[in-house]
Structures are given as structure tokens and as C-alpha cells.
Amino acid sequence: MKLATLDDGTRDGQLAVVSRDLKTAHVADGIAPSLRAALDDWAFIAPQLDTLYRQLNEGKAEGRARRPFDFDPARCMAPLPRASGRIIGAAWLHHHELERRAAGADLPVAWRETPQLAWAASDGFLGPRQDLVLAREEWGIDFGAELAVVSGDVAQGATVDAAHGQIRLLLLANDVTLQGLALEERAGGHGLLHAKPATSFAPVAVTPSELGEAWRGGKAALPLRVVWNGNPVGTLEAGEDMAFNFPQLLAALASSRAVTAGTIVSGGAVSNRTTRRHTPGYACIAAQRWQETIDGGEAVTQFMRFGDTVRIEMLDENGKSLFGAIEQTLKNSG
Amino acid sequence: MKLATLDDGTRDGQLAVVSRDLKTAHVADGIAPSLRAALDDWAFIAPQLDTLYRQLNEGKAEGRARRPFDFDPARCMAPLPRASGRIIGAAWLHHHELERRAAGADLPVAWRETPQLAWAASDGFLGPRQDLVLAREEWGIDFGAELAVVSGDVAQGATVDAAHGQIRLLLLANDVTLQGLALEERAGGHGLLHAKPATSFAPVAVTPSELGEAWRGGKAALPLRVVWNGNPVGTLEAGEDMAFNFPQLLAALASSRAVTAGTIVSGGAVSNRTTRRHTPGYACIAAQRWQETIDGGEAVTQFMRFGDTVRIEMLDENGKSLFGAIEQTLKNSG
Numbered sequence: 001m002k003l004a005t006l007d008d009g010t011r012d013g014q015l016a017v018v019s020r021d022l023k024t025a026h027v028a029d030g031i032a033p034s035l036r037a038a039l040d041d042w043a044f045i046a047p048q049l050d051t052l053y054r055q056l057n058e059g060k061a062e063g064r065a066r067r068p069f070d071f072d073p074a075r076c077m078a079p080l081p082r083a084s085g086r087i088i089g090a091a092w093l094h095h096h097e098l099e100r101r102a103a104g105a106d107l108p109v110a111w112r113e114t115p116q117l118a119w120a121a122s123d124g125f126l127g128p129r130q131d132l133v134l135a136r137e138e139w140g141i142d143f144g145a146e147l148a149v150v151s152g153d154v155a156q157g158a159t160v161d162a163a164h165g166q167i168r169l170l171l172l173a174n175d176v177t178l179q180g181l182a183l184e185e186r187a188g189g190h191g192l193l194h195a196k197p198a199t200s201f202a203p204v205a206v207t208p209s210e211l212g213e214a215w216r217g218g219k220a221a222l223p224l225r226v227v228w229n230g231n232p233v234g235t236l237e238a239g240e241d242m243a244f245n246f247p248q249l250l251a252a253l254a255s256s257r258a259v260t261a262g263t264i265v266s267g268g269a270v271s272n273r274t275t276r277r278h279t280p281g282y283a284c285i286a287a288q289r290w291q292e293t294i295d296g297g298e299a300v301t302q303f304m305r306f307g308d309t310v311r312i313e314m315l316d317e318n319g320k321s322l323f324g325a326i327e328q329t330l331k332n333s334g
Numbered sequence: 335m336k337l338a339t340l341d342d343g344t345r346d347g348q349l350a351v352v353s354r355d356l357k358t359a360h361v362a363d364g365i366a367p368s369l370r371a372a373l374d375d376w377a378f379i380a381p382q383l384d385t386l387y388r389q390l391n392e393g394k395a396e397g398r399a400r401r402p403f404d405f406d407p408a409r410c411m412a413p414l415p416r417a418s419g420r421i422i423g424a425a426w427l428h429h430h431e432l433e434r435r436a437a438g439a440d441l442p443v444a445w446r447e448t449p450q451l452a453w454a455a456s457d458g459f460l461g462p463r464q465d466l467v468l469a470r471e472e473w474g475i476d477f478g479a480e481l482a483v484v485s486g487d488v489a490q491g492a493t494v495d496a497a498h499g500q501i502r503l504l505l506l507a508n509d510v511t512l513q514g515l516a517l518e519e520r521a522g523g524h525g526l527l528h529a530k531p532a533t534s535f536a537p538v539a540v541t542p543s544e545l546g547e548a549w550r551g552g553k554a555a556l557p558l559r560v561v562w563n564g565n566p567v568g569t570l571e572a573g574e575d576m577a578f579n580f581p582q583l584l585a586a587l588a589s590s591r592a593v594t595a596g597t598i599v600s601g602g603a604v605s606n607r608t609t610r611r612h613t614p615g616y617a618c619i620a621a622q623r624w625q626e627t628i629d630g631g632e633a634v635t636q637f638m639r640f641g642d643t644v645r646i647e648m649l650d651e652n653g654k655s656l657f658g659a660i661e662q663t664l665k666n667s668g
Contacts, residue, residue, distance in 0.1 A: 118524035118525055121453065123419055124591060124594060189523055191452055191525030193453060194590040197590060256528040257531060261345075
């Protein structure tokens with residue numbers, strides 16, 4: 001099932017079901033007003049959405065799907081404009097190893113043993129075609145291609161298997177970081193706040209079942225494409241080099257608290273190791289700069305400039321866009 | 335105006351208006367289903383709630399207030415069970431100075447210049463009479479008496495005055511910290527997550543106007559009482575020693591992002607300096623332990639034990655309970 005949220009002027013938006021090929025959509029107002037409301041009562045709501053989804057995919061304007069319309073990602077808000085909570089985890093450890101190595105340090109052992117998790121803003125999200133509007137290039141403006149899951153209710157102390165069963169949806173995100181501010185905030189010990197402006201999300205949220213065989217071991221074994229100013233800079237494999245899968249991240253969060261339906265848990269920036277058969281490139285500029293520092297003593301690639309564009313997309317097993325693309329332009333707010 | 339949320343089995347609960355003396359209440363279902371919904375549309379909803387509040391205080395079962403009932407804090411959820419976001423700031427710097435001094439360090443200069451802010455969980459809150467249920471005393475279970483504001487929408491870059499005008503409500507909280515886990519998490523640099531179990535809130539949220547002259551300079555100049563196992567351990571003045579007032583905390587948050595209605599911003603643990611005329615005691619056990627370490631080389635006071643009770647209350651200018659009391663017992667989850 002693929003779900004989107006249309007901008008209707010309300011804070012939570014209008015829930016819509018989107019066809020598998022992302023060509024048509026249908027409002028779900030007879031079923032649930034918003035994705036948030038659907039997640040609050042998923043066991044009851046999801047089967048009804050699924051019926052609408054099947055009828056929409058069949059392409060016949062009948063049953064629940066009587067008024068399909070062309071799907072336009074430009075009308076989309078983030079699929080879940082206000083989440084119950086949001087956590088960014090450290091799943092692709094290569095990303096964090098690069099950061100430490102560039103600074104002449106090793107990744108702490110704890111990072112390999114337990115998923116490192118941090119709270120992040122759970123609202124103010126941007127839709128897939130909204131501009132990134134920021135004030136200063138000097139902040140070190142960096143895109144960040146991330147995968148995330150939306151959770152149902154998870155009891156405190158839930159097992160990894162139980163957490164797995166509560167993964168409702170997957171999301172694709174552009175988690176922008178102001179790298180110039182991040183270092184100082186990390187040193188402060190309270191996590192990132194000013195260094196994390198609004199995060200953007202791809203047009204649709206998808207159920208794990210949409211991935212077919214590519215959803216395995218709690219990971220999305222699919223290619224992730226990052227294009228910066230028209231140049232492909234990342235051709236990553238999201239199913240590889242993930243030290244903790246999504247159920248493990250979710251269970252780690254639940255280890256000390258109950259998790260509420262509508263919580264977003266991301267795995268952090270996707271990062272692959274370079275191998276003989278694969279030069280993965282990067283999901284965020286910082287990773288490239290750390291690699292350059294390790295290789296040649298200094299970072300060469302500069303962060304984003306006003307006017308830059310970024311495109312982030314994941315392909316399904318048939319090479320079709322799974323979530324629709326994030327396509328954004330960086331603009332100057334002042 | 336005083337507002338509470340009654341537990342009706344839904345996630346956001348049932349909004350109720352509570353009389354100034356906390357004796358009677360009236361459901362607000364004809365006005366807004368939940369406090370969250372009221373905050374989403376405050377300019378339209380608040381005047382209607384205020385009319386109900388005035389009629390309820392007059393004690394006549396007429397107008398909107400036709401079905402008043404006895405107010406029972408035990409039926410309350412947190413006033414805002416799910417917030418749009420939650421920030422804990424460092425406003426009472428004496429608390430943080432003690433922590434540093436106990437470790438032989440000074441508070442970084444940045445803490446005096448800019449409010450330090452951290453994301454925290456924005457849901458899973460407890461009501462004022464719910465037990466604190468935790469697994470291990472060894473975690474260093476600590477209560478924490480905090481004041482917070484609930485914000486309306488604040489534009490990015492808003493001035494302190496503009497932020498001041500968007501403060502909708504004040505809340506009193508017991509922000510529990512597992513001090514034994516906090517040190518390690520702070521060193522990790524991502525902020526506190528496992529060290530912060532569920533936060534509890536006093537029965538009612540109050541508009542700043544309820545404080546009368548005691549709401550001045552963006553601070554609540556009122557006494558805060560903390561009682562641990564029946565012993566008064568904190569007799570604090572919340573209007574004193576606050577380096578950043580609530581509008582400044584909110585404006586600091588808005589400096590890099592738009593703030594959405596329903597965001598909770600707390601000032602962190604309240605802490606006063608000891609003076610010739612005032613021995614304030616403490617709002618959290620950690621502060622007492624740091625003071626003991628500074629004075630005598632080691633912490634003497636132990637953290638909470640299963641079966642302990644804590645009571646947190648703020649008095650208004652007439653010596654009456656402003657928010658109603660938080661009264662909780664610590665229990666062992668297993």
C-alpha cells in the first residue's frame with residue numbers, strides 16, 4: 001500500500017491512497033481524515049485503505065475508488081506531517097566510522113554493540129518538492145538521504161520480533177544537517193537542534209509488503225540514488241552495511257519506554273563501503289568530505305550553495321520509483 | 335483559565351475546563367475535543383473556553399456550564415498527552431553550575447550567553463497521580479520539578495516579544511531522570527534518551543493570566559514545593575535565578591526553525607542559590623548530591639527507592655495550589 005498526504009491547508013493534511021505506479025491517487029476521507037488518525041487505529045483502518053488501494057491499482061473507477069485523479073507530488077506534504085516522536089539512529093556505521101577516522105579517532109565500541117539513538121524534531125516537515133530555505137551557506141548545508149520506518153504501538157521491553165511486527169510504513173527522507181553547527185552541538189552533549197533544520201520526505205509512505213522480497217531481515221535491500229545538481233553522487237545499496245536493522249532500532253528505543261503509534265525511527269545517513277565491484281558514492285556531502293580528509297588530508301568537496309538542487313529516490317525490484325522522488329532546490333531566506 | 339484532560343480511553347483524552355479553585359470541572363466537548371485540537375485553532379477556541387471558565391467559576395449551572403462535576407485529579411491524563419514537540423532548556427543555571435562544580439569544572443561560557451536546548455520525548459506522558467513504574471533502583475531514579483510553557487505557532491526568527499505573545503499555557507512537571515544513565519548518554523553527545531523515562535504533569539494547564547502579577551518578565555514568580563516521602567526538600571522560588579525567561583527560551587528555539595502550536599518548552603530543573611534569608615533545598619536529588627560533593631567531597635543523599643513518594647506543587651499569590659499537585663509513588667515494574 002502506498003499512502004500520501006495532500007496539502008489541504010490543515011496541519012495534518014488529507015490522507016490519500018496512491019497507485020503502485022504513482023500515477024493515480026484517491027482521497028481516503030471516507031476511511032480516515034489523516035495518516036495520523038489512520039495510525040492511531042491501524043488495525044481497523046488499514047484493511048479499508050488496502051481495499052481502496054487494490055481497486056485503485058485495478059484502474060476501474062468503481063467500489064471505493066470512484067473518483068481517482070492524477071497523482072501530483074507537488075501537492076504533497078510529508079506523508080506524516082506531525083509524528084508522535086522522531087528518532088534518528090546510527091545504523092550505517094560506516095558513516096560514523098568515516099567521521100571519526102577523519103578526526104583521527106575510532107568509533108566507540110558501544111556504537112557496534114547498541115544502536116545509538118537521538119531525539120529529533122517530530123514536526124515542521126517539508127513535502128517532496130518544497131524548497132530548502134536557509135539563511136547562510138556558511139552553516140555547511142548538507143543533504144542526507146535516509147530511510148525511516150513509522151511505528152505502531154510498541155510495548156516497553158518488546159523483543160526485536162515484536163518490534164518488527166509493529167513496523168507500519170517506510171519513508172524516504174532528506175534529513176538536512178548544518179554540518180558547521182553540528183560539531184559544536186555534539187560537543188555540548190545535548191544532541192543536534194539548531195544543526196537540524198526541517199527534514200523533507202518523499203511523496204509516499206509504503207507498507208513493507210510493497211517491497212516484496214526486498215524487505216528482508218528488517219532491511220530494505222534496494223538501490224538508493226542521490227543526484228546533486230544533476231550529477232549522480234550516490235548509488236547506494238540500502239540493504240548493505242546496516243549494522244542494526246529497523247526492528248533492532250525500534251526495539252532499542254522500546255528498551256526503556258513504550259513507543260506510541262506514529263513514531264518515526266530513521267537509521268541515519270545511508271553509507272556503503274567501497275568494494276571492488278561497487279563505488280557507492282555518498283548520501284551526504286559530509287561523508288565525502290571525511291573520505292577526502294582520510295585520503296588526502298583535506299576536504300575538497302564544498303557544501304551546498306544557494307540554487308543547488310538535490311534529488312533522492314529509491315528504486316523497487318522492477319527499477320521503478322518506490323516512494324516517488326524528493327526533488328528540492330536550496331534557496332536563500334534572506 | 336485552567337484546563338485539564340480527562341482520561342476517556344482515547345490517545346488525546348477529553349478536554350475539560352477546571353474552576354480556579356480546582357473544585358469543579360466541565361467537559362469542553364462542545365468547543366474542542368482535546369487540548370491539542372484547541373491549540374491548533376487557539377484564536378477561535380480559547381475565547382469559547384474562557385466563557386465556559388467564567389461561568390464555571392461563578393458556580394451557576396447555566397449558560398455553557400450546565401453540567402459541572404467535582405474535579406478529580408486522579409481522572410486526569412497529562413494536560414497535553416501528545417505534544418507537537420518538546421524541548422528541555424537550561425534556564426536555572428545554578429543547577430548546571432552545581433553539576434560542573436561537583437565534577438571540578440566550570441560551566442561553559444556559552445551556557446550563560448545562549449539558552450542550551452535539547453529535544454525530549456513529546457508523548458507517553460503520565461498524569462498527576464499515575465505511579466512511576468521503573469525496573470531498577472540502580473539507575474539512579476530522580477524526580478525533577480520543572481515549569482514549562484506550551485507554545486502557539488512561532489515564526490522562524492521571531493523576537494523575544496513575539497515569542498512572549500505566543501505562550502499559551504504553563505505546565506508543572508515531574509521530569510524524571512535516571513541519573514546513573516545520564517552521564518554516559520551526555521558523553522555520547524546525542525542527548526538523553528534512555529535516561530529520560532516518562533515525564534508526569536500536574537492536573538491542569540493554566541494561562542499566564544491566571545498568575546496575575548506573578549507572571550512578570552516572562553517568569554512565574556511563585557513558590558514551588560517539593561516533598562519527598564513526606565519531607566519538604568524543596569521550597570524554591572521559580573521567579574528567581576532564572577537566567578533565561580520563557581520567551582527567551584522559546585525565541586532561542588525559533589531562531590533556527592518555525593515552532594508549531596502545541597510545543598512544550600521547559601526551563602529544566604528549578605534551582606535557587608542559598609542566601610542568608612533563604613535555604614531553598616532542591617527540585618531534584620542530583621542537585622543535592624552535587625552540593626554535598628562540593629561541600630564534603632561525596633554525595634550522601636541516595637536516589638529514590640521503590641515505595642518512595644514525591645509531591646510537587648506550585649502555590650499562587652493567595653497560597654492556593656495553582657496547577658494542582660503531582661503526587662506519585664515509585665513502583666517496581668518487575
